Amino acid sequence: MIASIRSGRYRYPKNIFATRSFSKSSIELKPTTPSNIPGNSSKSVLIQDQVGNEIKPRKYWKHFLKSKRDEAGVASRVSVFFHEVQEALDIFNSTNQLDLAVKDLEIPSDLAELYSQPGLMNSIAHEVEVIYLTSNGDGLCFVPRRSYLNDQAQAGHTVVRVPKAIPGDIIDVKIGRHMAIHSEGELVKVLNSRSRLTRRNDRLIVCSNFDQCSGCQLQMMNNDDQLRFKQSVIQRAFKFYYPSLYEEFKAKRADGFGSVMDSPMQYSYRTKITPHFKPRRDVKPLDTKIGFNDIHDPVGIVDIDHCPIATPLINQEFPKLKSKVLEELDRVQINKMLTKQRIKAKISPTLFLRDSIRLDHKTGDFDQVCITDTGKVVTEKVGDFVFQFEASEFFQNNSYILPQVIDYIKYHIHESNLNFKYIVDTYCGSGFFGISLSKEVPEKDGKIFGIEISKKSIKYAEHNASLNGLKLPEKAEFIAGNSEDLFSNQVFADSQVTGDKSILIMDPSRKGSNESFLKQLLKFKPMMVVYISCNPFTQARDLQMLNLLQQDGSVQYEIQDVVGFDFFPQTKHVESVAILKRII
Numbered sequence: 001m002i003a004s005i006r007s008g009r010y011r012y013p014k015n016i017f018a019t020r021s022f023s024k025s026s027i028e029l030k031p032t033t034p035s036n037i038p039g040n041s042s043k044s045v046l047i048q049d050q051v052g053n054e055i056k057p058r059k060y061w062k063h064f065l066k067s068k069r070d071e072a073g074v075a076s077r078v079s080v081f082f083h084e085v086q087e088a089l090d091i092f093n094s095t096n097q098l099d100l101a102v103k104d105l106e107i108p109s110d111l112a113e114l115y116s117q118p119g120l121m122n123s124i125a126h127e128v129e130v131i132y133l134t135s136n137g138d139g140l141c142f143v144p145r146r147s148y149l150n151d152q153a154q155a156g157h158t159v160v161r162v163p164k165a166i167p168g169d170i171i172d173v174k175i176g177r178h179m180a181i182h183s184e185g186e187l188v189k190v191l192n193s194r195s196r197l198t199r200r201n202d203r204l205i206v207c208s209n210f211d212q213c214s215g216c217q218l219q220m221m222n223n224d225d226q227l228r229f230k231q232s233v234i235q236r237a238f239k240f241y242y243p244s245l246y247e248e249f250k251a252k253r254a255d256g257f258g259s260v261m262d263s264p265m266q267y268s269y270r271t272k273i274t275p276h277f278k279p280r281r282d283v284k285p286l287d288t289k290i291g292f293n294d295i296h297d298p299v300g301i302v303d304i305d306h307c308p309i310a311t312p313l314i315n316q317e318f319p320k321l322k323s324k325v326l327e328e329l330d331r332v333q334i335n336k337m338l339t340k341q342r343i344k345a346k347i348s349p350t351l352f353l354r355d356s357i358r359l360d361h362k363t364g365d366f367d368q369v370c371i372t373d374t375g376k377v378v379t380e381k382v383g384d385f386v387f388q389f390e391a392s393e394f395f396q397n398n399s400y401i402l403p404q405v406i407d408y409i410k411y412h413i414h415e416s417n418l419n420f421k422y423i424v425d426t427y428c429g430s431g432f433f434g435i436s437l438s439k440e441v442p443e444k445d446g447k448i449f450g451i452e453i454s455k456k457s458i459k460y461a462e463h464n465a466s467l468n469g470l471k472l473p474e475k476a477e478f479i480a481g482n483s484e485d486l487f488s489n490q491v492f493a494d495s496q497v498t499g500d501k502s503i504l505i506m507d508p509s510r511k512g513s514n515e516s517f518l519k520q521l522l523k524f525k526p527m528m529v530v531y532i533s534c535n536p537f538t539q540a541r542d543l544q545m546l547n548l549l550q551q552d553g554s555v556q557y558e559i560q561d562v563v564g565f566d567f568f569p570q571t572k573h574v575e576s577v578a579i580l581k582r583i584i
């Protein structure tokens, strides 16, 4: 079977681990570059399957590398995955008394070529146990190669990544594309779903599209198990990227490290969804699928009418919007249009639905409305504060849990008994954290100062400060710009906000912060730092970097607590909040 591949023309790196070294105690990864990823060779290649069809080089890696997390350097998505495979392998070795290294999992080039496209191979491996759940929400299992290849000469195991499979599941799995050290798998059947061996309970699944839709990963797990999984993600982030803190916290706090606080709503909480479509020439416009990405098909869409994690109002409006969009696609005959024509006609492939409130300014009464135009203004009430922002701009998407996060930060502020005046809100968006904490600063001379890269968001941050009774610029001031330029900014200098009287909030996007920002933070010397992150891996990386940068001892922060908040139940995502206090 493997011999049918034309060999010798496909460039496959001899040893993809040449830049990496793994050992159980210390794992060092250099960022993976596109040039050492198989299939990213710029040379053209000709690979054929058994019946002579050309197989294109594996595009999937490119997609993998382009994801947002991959701006994350050492904590990139590829790097996280390698660490997770190492952890899974440790479990596999210890249960099977083996001594395999990750290097042994490397996929031979001929096998990688053979399995280079989705749908080409349909080998099924039977009765395989899932032993690990990745932070991406996918099960990992180790499949002996002989069990899915006719070629008995093939030795070793393939790590298979199986979406919608969880530890304890015994599964039949279809083996798909082979990557550098793993293969993509498709769950065919769970054989032990009613047993006590697995944490799975399929009766908990409420969505009819769960098996196919890429939106949720964890509906088959009960809420406690989801929280435990998310805590393990925070812990592994620190274990991989800030191991000394991980060891210290584990020794000091046992189970408390990274424990995850529950969302008040496990379903119907998401205040924004963005279903999308991909018009196809061979599909009648009225049959266009509108929904979310299909886990079985990298370019496919799962057609949905309802999303159970979205709010009831969004679900009420979605079918109406969908019908309207389909009628429009039919009217313009989208299937006959070229991409250029679609862009010119301003046909957006993404639908937008966001909950908002409509305020009656005279009475203070409000009702709930669903906004479907990204140019419109959304109004949201969180705790005692009202926020407005343009729908296309960032705002948190689970407003039920936000008061809990604010309470948690307030608790630490009070607990530390700090004599502070200012809250410096970096990566501030439309001012959510600074404004929500504004009652904590002294009434007489306290102030909120925020910085954010989006000019539109800053416009709304200023508007929101006024909306919530904070006088500009005396009580609140916001500037548009890169957070790392804050400390050299003249407006900031003129505001006379000093570090020794400040609490600094940082809430960067998934790629995290950077060395330049952290160096300046150490010079600014705020009394306390609250680091909020939707990516615990880049958060751990940044906190380790901060620790390295403060080695000269002139200023010293101690991490007091790291906790998670379940902003997105049923999904793989977790928000991690770290509290740092200056001790020198």
Ligand SMILES: C[S@@+](CC[C@H](N)C(=O)[O-])C[C@H]1O[C@@H](n2cnc3c(N)ncnc32)[C@H](O)[C@@H]1O
Residues within 6 Å of the ligand: 394, 395, 396, 426, 427, 428, 429, 430, 431, 432, 433, 451, 452, 453, 454, 457, 481, 482, 483, 484, 507, 508, 509, 510, 534
């Ligand atoms: C996770 S959001 C948090 C926003 C806000 N704290 C909130 O809770 O609504 C991250 C924000 O950082 C902004 N951002 C990204 N890179 C930035 C940079 N280099 N400097 C300042 N802001 C940045 C984004 O525009 C986005 O609004």
